[in-house]
Amino acid sequence: MNTNSNSYTIIYASVLVIIVAFLLAFVNSSLRDLQGKNVELDTKKQILSALGIREVQNAEAEFSKVVKSDMIVAEDGTLQPYEGAFITGYEKEYKENGRAHLFVCEIEGVTKYVIPVYGTGLWGAIWGYVALNEDKNTVYGTYFSHASETPGLGAEIATEQFQSEFKDKNVMDGETVGLDVVKNGKVEKPEFQVDGISGGTITSVAVGQMLKGCMEHYTKFLTTEE
Numbered sequence: 001m002n003t004n005s006n007s008y009t010i011i012y013a014s015v016l017v018i019i020v021a022f023l024l025a026f027v028n029s030s031l032r033d034l035q036g037k038n039v040e041l042d043t044k045k046q047i048l049s050a051l052g053i054r055e056v057q058n059a060e061a062e063f064s065k066v067v068k069s070d071m072i073v074a075e076d077g078t079l080q081p082y083e084g085a086f087i088t089g090y091e092k093e094y095k096e097n098g099r100a101h102l103f104v105c106e107i108e109g110v111t112k113y114v115i116p117v118y119g120t121g122l123w124g125a126i127w128g129y130v131a132l133n134e135d136k137n138t139v140y141g142t143y144f145s146h147a148s149e150t151p152g153l154g155a156e157i158a159t160e161q162f163q164s165e166f167k168d169k170n171v172m173d174g175e176t177v178g179l180d181v182v183k184n185g186k187v188e189k190p191e192f193q194v195d196g197i198s199g200g201t202i203t204s205v206a207v208g209q210m211l212k213g214c215m216e217h218y219t220k221f222l223t224t225e226e
Helices: 006-050 059-066 090-097 154-158 160-164 201-223
Strands: 067-073 079-081 101-107 110-120 125-132 139-146 180-182 193-195
Touching (some): 006 125, 059 067, 059 101, 139 154, 139 160, 154 201, 180 201
């Protein structure tokens, strides 16, 4: 074959494209399970962080020790075991399957409940976990993160300093979710509200909206005495 011909160039380029595409598909397939495991492990670390467990050498072992069950909140507020595999996309799970997850945990012999929350900040997705005490109404701890909020401003929701402000706040104000984040310096109900981040008002308010929007799915559970 004439290596200087157009047909040779086209065939050679086509073969290279096919080989590269095959290699990329193979690598992607090989890494998919590992990537999934890493995402799952990171999610478990976030749940542990909401429970105040932030520095552990073996997150998998600690998660298995502390988190007793992954439950679904039924319409009547009762808890039902979730039978599926561990998931990470709780927003998608709720929108597609109507399942509001809740983790039943135990810290030093005392029951805690962890609720996943998700929303939209100024520039992208925000999410987190809210850990409640056994009374189902006071906050034990929180964890929040984001995809692309502004460093030094909205991104401060991911700091322990901001997250610690929620500890011991009340969740329910009667039959509605009272837990909220308000503009910095505008707290009127300190038993429910947290000061927003100075300069990060939009993200702060988005966290408040996220809390109210997600936790209202758990109202029956939170207001039902066991």
